[in-house]
Amino acid sequence: MDIQALVELNSLWEPVKPYLARQISDLYGRKDGSIVEIGPFSGLLFDLVRINVGTSFLMALFPETVVGSLRKEAKRLGLQDKIAIRATDEKLSGIPGDSADLVIFRGAFFFPSIFKPDLTAIYRALKAGGVAFVGGGFGLHTPLDIIERIGKRSSDLNRELGRVRIGKEDLQAIVRSAHLEENVEIIEEGGLWIVMRKP
Helix, strand or coil, X not given: CXXXXXXXXXXHCCCXXXXXXXXXXXXXXXXXXXXXXXXXXXXXXXXXXXXXXXXXXXXXXXXXXXXXXXXXXXXXXXXXXXXXXXXXXXXXXCCCCCCEEEEXXXXXXXXXXXXXXXXXXXXXXXXXEEEEEEEECCCCCCCHHHHHXXXXXXXXXXXXXXXCCCCHHHHHHHHHHCCCHHHEEEECCCCEEEEXXXX
């Protein structure tokens, strides 16, 4: 994986993240709780801390090569003591079951050459009543001028990183194979996302 392309892409998306954080906050509907953000396209936790959503925070990252850049960003923002940052894998090794009120996984389904999301591992990590927001896109609230400003470069970097296109039917098949149809809603506005809830 081209780590420089990934770091640039994460940086490029900085203006989008507050708007995605707002959508996630609305969906989550709480101000407390344990929040876990997983995968290489992380950084939304910085914005959730800023808007006072959540009481404990973990970035569980893979591949391990992305850990350094996000630790550096946490330090730059003065959040290194607020957000735990460590490496994991697609199986969420080291993350206990029933431990997260909210799980976020941006870019989850679109980079099969780098990783394959494990929906059953995400479901296992959720506490009863927990919610996961998993997928990709600009979200509902990101202004068009921001999308237009970063769109071309974002598309180029995504292509460099091996992004593939998937549709709702592909996502439904992934959900079915994990036997989670009863727990998942697919959202197509502002990207392609699943919202997973654990009763």
